[in-house]
Amino acid sequence: xxxxxxxxxxxxxxxxxxxxxxxxxxxxxxxxxxxxxxxxxxxxxxxxxxxxxxxxxxxxxxxxxxxxxxxxxxxxxxxxxxxxxxxxxxxxxxxxxxxxxxxxxxxxxxxxxxxxxxxxxxxxxxxxxxxxxxxxxxxxxxxxxxxxxxxxxxxxxxxxxxxxxxxxxxxxxxxxxxxxxxxxxxxxxxxxxxxxxxxxxxxxxxxxxxxxxxxxxxxxxxxxxxxxxxxxxxxxxxxxxxxxxxxxxxxxxxxxxxxxxxxxxxxxxxxxxxxxxxxxxxxxxxxxxxxxxxxxxxxxxxxxxxxxxxxxxxxxxxxxxxxxxxxxxxxxxxxxxxxxxxxxxxxxxxxxxxxxxxxxxxxxxxxxxxxxxxxxxxxxxxxxxxxxxxxxxxxxxxxxxxxxxxxxxxxxxxxxxxxxxxxxxxxxxxx
Ligand code: HSE
Numbered sequence: 001x002x003x004x005x006x007x008x009x010x011x012x013x014x015x016x017x018x019x020x021x022x023x024x025x026x027x028x029x030x031x032x033x034x035x036x037x038x039x040x041x042x043x044x045x046x047x048x049x050x051x052x053x054x055x056x057x058x059x060x061x062x063x064x065x066x067x068x069x070x071x072x073x074x075x076x077x078x079x080x081x082x083x084x085x086x087x088x089x090x091x092x093x094x095x096x097x098x099x100x101x102x103x104x105x106x107x108x109x110x111x112x113x114x115x116x117x118x119x120x121x122x123x124x125x126x127x128x129x130x131x132x133x134x135x136x137x138x139x140x141x142x143x144x145x146x147x148x149x150x151x152x153x154x155x156x157x158x159x160x161x162x163x164x165x166x167x168x169x170x171x172x173x174x175x176x177x178x179x180x181x182x183x184x185x186x187x188x189x190x191x192x193x194x195x196x197x198x199x200x201x202x203x204x205x206x207x208x209x210x211x212x213x214x215x216x217x218x219x220x221x222x223x224x225x226x227x228x229x230x231x232x233x234x235x236x237x238x239x240x241x242x243x244x245x246x247x248x249x250x251x252x253x254x255x256x257x258x259x260x261x262x263x264x265x266x267x268x269x270x271x272x273x274x275x276x277x278x279x280x281x282x283x284x285x286x287x288x289x290x291x292x293x294x295x296x297x298x299x300x301x302x303x304x305x306x307x308x309x310x311x312x313x314x315x316x317x318x319x320x321x322x323x324x325x326x327x328x329x330x331x332x333x334x335x336x337x338x339x340x341x342x343x344x345x346x347x348x349x350x351x352x353x354x355x356x357x358x359x360x361x362x363x364x365x366x367x368x369x370x371x372x373x374x375x376x377x378x379x380x381x382x383x384x385x386x387x388x389x390x391x392x393x394x395x396x397x398x399x400x401x402x403x404x405x406x407x408x409x410x411x412x413x414x415x416x417x418x419x420x421x422x423x424x425x426x427x428x429x430x431x
Contacts, residue, residue: 010042104130117338161252164304173237243271285304357423
């Protein structure tokens with residue numbers, strides 16, 4: 001390629017796992033990328049907390065800085081790539097970048113889930129690009145698919161396995177019989193799970209990703225506090241074994257479903273039939289399954305985290321910004337803006353349920369518990385009884401589809417029966 005190629009200059013915030021991955025992906029394929037763009041991407045400055053830290057990527061001398069102004073106040077930098085994470089100061093930096101006329105690429109799910117609409121609006125006002133493919137499901141190009149290739153669809157549902165850490169833990173529990181704590185410890189030792197695993201195992205990370213997916217698929221704002229959230233800490237090896245005996249696996253699912261009166265949005269563990277396309281998505285892999293009125297069922301699968309896979313999404317966004325700059329097509333946005341579809345309360349959601357009870361092992365117990373389900377109009381689909389020890393029977397019930405509120409009322413009454421020790425778990429079943 002001639003040396004006179006136009007240069008698109010870029011500033012990075014953050015050069016950790018994802019930042020290094022994006023830079024490495026760019027370096028490894030630079031010639032082909034230049035040919036595609038007819039331009040050279042030049043990473044002029046990288047703002048980091050610790051310039052001395054060893055990084056798995058070669059950087060030009062003097063490129064690292066600890067001063068955000070070295071990027072934000074440099075008028076020659078046309079694109080800001082933000083990979084530092086967290087809402088602040090990242091949000092301020094991106095606002096300043098947009099106000100300074102710079103395009104933005106970010107993989108910051110928390111920021112987009114919390115403040116995305118405001119930032120997108122500033123970008124749109126100024127005719128700038130703002131892309132965030134790396135924020136959901138790592139290397140899977142799901143956001144651009146929803147916004148471009150599938151944009152004409154009316155979606156009825158979206159179901160995702162969007163958190164690699166929890167998928168790894170649940171897979172290990174299922175395949176090796178490890179307890180939750182053992183599988184979590186192993187995930188931490190392998191670097192999949194953070195020392196404080198709260199964001200992943202309690203479902204916050206998946207809620208951010210679901211909010212972004214739903215906002216793009218349904219064209220609506222998603223207040224995070226309206227998304228029902230339950231993590232995987234209560235899933236035991238017993239639940240996994242019982243589920244398997246009944247033909248299911250347990251996965252942490254992120255679900256968005258359009259109903260006549262609004263959207264169901266929830267993140268929780270769920271039993272899935274082993275024949276469901278998401279049931280065989282194991283370890284740190286992610287997948288998103290969607291149904292659109294025209295495309296029908298469609299599923300995306302790939303690496304949901306990691307340096308090069310997420311770097312691949314960031315690099316793709318950066319190249320799309322570069323094409324916009326080269327061809328004069330920056331800042332193309334949906335003109336309709338975001339709606340405010342009602343988010344339905346979880347009590348009104350309908351599902352099948354898996355309920356595990358510990359009861360006295362004596363005549364009449366089954367009838368007593370089944371009677372309470374019947375009284376609350378919860379119909380039973382199947383049942384499995386095991387002896388937990390000399391006196392205690394463990395009974396697993398799978399219900400037909402019922403309203404969450406109705407099931408909870410039945411469980412409160414069942415727990416109060418003298419023959420019932422406890423309701424030891426209740427997990428939704430996605431059919
Ligand atoms: N912590 C996330 C996961 C990766 O386990 O999937 C980054 O989004």
